[in-house]
Amino acid sequence: MEVVWAVGQLWVAVVLGLIVLPSALGISLGISEAYMWVLVKTLEWATIRLQKGAKKRQPQMPRTPTANGIIERDETTMEKEIALLHRADFEFSHIFYFCRKGFEAIVEDEVTQRFSSEELLSWNLLTRTNVNFHYISLRLTVVWVIGVIVRYCFLLPLRFTLAAIGITSMIVGTTVVGQLPNSSVKNYLSEVVHLTCSRILVRALSGTIHYHNKENRPQKGGICVANHTSPIDAIILTNDGCYAMVGQVHGGLMGIIQRATVKACPHVWFERSEIKDRHLVTKRLREHVADKSKLPILIFPEGTCINNTSVMMFKKGSFEIGGTIYPVAIKYDPQFGDAFWNSSKYNIVSYLLRIMTSWAIVCNVWYLPPMVRKENEDAVQFANRVRSAIARQGGLTELPWDGGLKRAKVKDTFKEEQQKNYSKMLVRNGSIG
């Protein structure tokens, strides 16, 4: 009994001393760096083994690396292709083009693949990504088993402890700070509390985050806009600065956190009924932004989680508020752990469990220079401009589609556009009359 007690005390001491205290002070002991180094070496070794194994299986087949898909897309435009096949007034040729496009879409379409996790080119020793890969060797299996033990028996309890500590201290800390009267001391303390808890939570995920261009960090009274991949995006960003969050009021643990934090720092939480009223939402956000002493607000304009290979349509609401927009691009490295939350497949608890049993969360955050809406731009064009900047920096593809397509069907207006294009082209080719 005493042994258990002693072990427990040792455990808590280790966690507090090596992790919590440094994060409170904002310093790093280099433990995560060492861990990452070992991890990278192991994965390199595993990949080389896999390659050797693959070579043995299929000696000569022409291989081409692929960026973003499994079928070869013919990039010929509709016009060129039909011109090639066109023979007098022969419309049969048009069918070929559309038939093939249809089949390509059925085998793999650009949009729905964004709502499932990115496929890895090389296995990272996690069971869940083991889709394409076959049994190679005993050594690889042994390493994999060790990996499972390390992740589930060592990392998971550690991370869970840290997460619990982080959330509890966030709630307690912000409640305490919230009792103080409004003053600069209160703001300073609230920032300290938020930052510390964020750092603890990031370590709870074994997060390694590289921030680039810190000089462009969002200033007070601005709006920070980023691409959305998972609920932990917010923690990634608050690890490096303080923001006022915007979101809907939830119940349960999330609700408790929301109620506690809003006392210390002016986050903007909306009731479910208020969210539907767009004018009300815009008005409240505008008031917040107008007050230059308030922290910048954090918004994810895509509206839903995308799998971090592309950026989908930005909803224009966030860009109608006015003020300066600070775009931020977040790109996760899928090799170490998949951060994407596929909300139709996993609920939040199993998602967090998966995150906590991955190797690590590694990501790059780029702060882009601030942007303002130009005179002759409307909200939609401005949104697209910001989106292009984010996509270009993060190396993501841009898709004009709405993230809402995860759950809804294509709007008819889009369909008509395409059909108009086609008929216009027919008319031009003189096929009529």
Next chain:
Amino acid sequence: WGQAQMGVPRVPRGSASVTSLLSLAVTSEQIEHLHRRFKQLSQDQLTIRKENFDSIPDLEFNPIRGKIVHAFFDKRNLRQESDGLAEEINFEDFLTIMSYFRPIEMNMDEEQLDRFRKEKLKFLFHMYDSDHDGKITLQEYRNVVEELLSGNPHLEKESARSIADGAMMEAASICVGQMGPDQVYEGITFEDFLKMWQGIDIETKMHVRFLNVDTIAHCY
């Protein structure tokens, strides 16, 4: 994981026969990809119905979407003896339809190439011949052209008609030669259809080619 080895692809049992059905080298990787796609479309059920194709946004743009989806359920394409439409298709049927879009392999001989081409053209023919009577009539052709041009308010029905009529006339002239004023052109039969496409290389236009994904050293 009932298997002793890890990571064996979870493709259903029946698929050993599928590879023989496809009769040319389709790698097991491609079958795995297609199987995953099938599961995605069917939402983890064993069969797909017409409604499942509604979840593909790219397909919505396609003017002949209806005909393409229809082709998946057409029993003639599924190589079944009976006629008409199937209610739902399983993975094997899905692969059967996909096989119409196989690219040509380097090692095919004359006879195989010819059979290949005929199959692709037959698929196309079935798309036009909606009443399954073995002939593409003027009305059926008009239907297809209207569908191609549907949704554009600027193009009237008359223009669609004249395009269709013009094309049919040309087809008639290729197949039957000069027609007398009393002769009525019944419709394009499959042999006529083949004649129309003689000499034109359609095989490269009607295929979907898979990329070979390699486990390259992707870490740094």
